[in-house]
Amino acid sequence: MQDLYNVYQNSYLFVFVFLLLGILLPIVALTAGKLLRPNKPTPAKQTTYESGIEPFHQSWVQFNVRYYMFGLLFVIFDVETVFLYPWAVAYDKLGIFALIEMLIFMIMLVIGLIYAWKKKVLTWI
Amino acid sequence: MSGELLAFFILSLIAIAGGVMMLNLTKVVHMVIALVFTFLAIAGLYVLLSAEFVAVVQVLIYSGAITIIMLFGIMLTRHDDRTEAKTGKGRQWLVLASVIAFFAIMFYGIRNLSLGEQATTLHVKNTEQIGMLLYSKFVIPFELVSIVLLVALVGAIILAKRDDKEKEGESQ
Numbered sequence: 001m002q003d004l005y006n007v008y009q010n011s012y013l014f015v016f017v018f019l020l021l022g023i024l025l026p027i028v029a030l031t032a033g034k035l036l037r038p039n040k041p042t043p044a045k046q047t048t049y050e051s052g053i054e055p056f057h058q059s060w061v062q063f064n065v066r067y068y069m070f071g072l073l074f075v076i077f078d079v080e081t082v083f084l085y086p087w088a089v090a091y092d093k094l095g096i097f098a099l100i101e102m103l104i105f106m107i108m109l110v111i112g113l114i115y116a117w118k119k120k121v122l123t124w125i
Numbered sequence: 126m127s128g129e130l131l132a133f134f135i136l137s138l139i140a141i142a143g144g145v146m147m148l149n150l151t152k153v154v155h156m157v158i159a160l161v162f163t164f165l166a167i168a169g170l171y172v173l174l175s176a177e178f179v180a181v182v183q184v185l186i187y188s189g190a191i192t193i194i195m196l197f198g199i200m201l202t203r204h205d206d207r208t209e210a211k212t213g214k215g216r217q218w219l220v221l222a223s224v225i226a227f228f229a230i231m232f233y234g235i236r237n238l239s240l241g242e243q244a245t246t247l248h249v250k251n252t253e254q255i256g257m258l259l260y261s262k263f264v265i266p267f268e269l270v271s272i273v274l275l276v277a278l279v280g281a282i283i284l285a286k287r288d289d290k291e292k293e294g295e296s297q
Contacts, residue, residue: 008248015172072278075190076277076281082185086256086260087256088256090260094260097260098261108272108274109275115279
């Protein structure tokens with residue numbers, strides 16, 4: 001069992017290497033770019049690109065409350081997906097009863113979705 | 126073993142630093158980013174504890190969904206707000222005293238705590254083990270979770286939609 005544990009831990013070395021590569025790649029690319037490119041800033045160059053229009057206001061604006069509704073729905077269905085995953089992995093060993101359990105779970109959330117639909121949360125005005 | 130210890134030290138350092146930065150940064154959006162670092166470091170700690178599934182869930186739900194909800198919440202309110210002025214000295218000492226008291230009580234409480242025998246096979250088919258237990262032994266809590274989610278969904282809709290209805294009422 002100790003062997004397996006070592007295998008488990010050592011396989012996370014790959015994850016670590018990928019993480020390191022993912023962090024290093026943009027750092028190296030941006031630093032190398034900064035060293036190589038000529039640096040002649042003018043005020044016109046330093047403005048934010050806005051499809052040719054003069055930029056105005058801040059980029060941090062107050063969101064519409066509708067986006068928040070979609071965010072809430074996303075969180076709830078994200079949690080649902082998390083429960084689906086171990087169910088799918090262990091499904092072979094669980095049999096038909098697990099299917100019924102999951103159907104009850106899904107029906108509960110579909111009721112919520114229908115409620116949201118009826119309350120016109122999903123429509124965009 | 127030393128590699129595990131090193132990973133634990135780095136991850137716990139990131140987690141604690143993220144928490145401290147969240148308290149000390151002044152802009153709310155920066156605080157959320159500090160919080161994301163804490164969430165990711167805790168996911169790494171779960172991996173160290175052989176709880177792979179919980180680690181992935183931590184990344185998906187906490188650093189994904191919860192952070193988005195927090196950002197939306199911030200963007201809906203005064204997002205460019207800064208931390209209010211510091212409180213008085215007396216209150217700071219009071220907070221320090223209560224933190225020390227909390228630490229002392231917790232340390233006394235968990236010093237002789239025994240968690241029983243350590244599970245050694247957690248890393249073998251982690252997700253499948255969770256699935257087997259969740260859908261056979263813990264079915265009732267699982268079905269209760271669906272009801273909790275339904276209540277959360279309905280409650281969120283009622284709370285966030287109320288604004289529109291009031292506007293409709295005003296226009297009528």
